[in-house]
Amino acid sequence: xxxxxxxxxxxxxxxxxxxxxxxxxxxxxxxxxxxxxxxxxxxxxxxxxxxxxxxxxxxxxxxxxxxxxxxxxxxxxxxxxxx
Numbered sequence: 001x002x003x004x005x006x007x008x009x010x011x012x013x014x015x016x017x018x019x020x021x022x023x024x025x026x027x028x029x030x031x032x033x034x035x036x037x038x039x040x041x042x043x044x045x046x047x048x049x050x051x052x053x054x055x056x057x058x059x060x061x062x063x064x065x066x067x068x069x070x071x072x073x074x075x076x077x078x079x080x081x082x083x
Contacts, residue, residue: 040068 035041043063050060061069 039070043067 014053043066047060050058054060060066
């Protein structure tokens with residue numbers, strides 16, 4: 001007889017530590033997705049864009065001013081959002 005005979009599914013043996021890297025990747029991906037969804041990385045991306053496209057004669061917004069401008073813009077242009 002072979003594994004899986006008699007209508008039973010074959011058993012797959014997994015080493016105890018084999019699933020850990022996959023779980024870590026999944027948790028990391030979920031964390032990244034939630035940060036992007038919530039906008040946690042928006043200010044960092046703004047600073048990266050500002051450094052790449054604007055000279056030192058134009059200082060970037062402070063984080064507080066950035067978030068205030070972003071919220072004001074969303075209030076003026078609600079677009080497709082739930083609230």
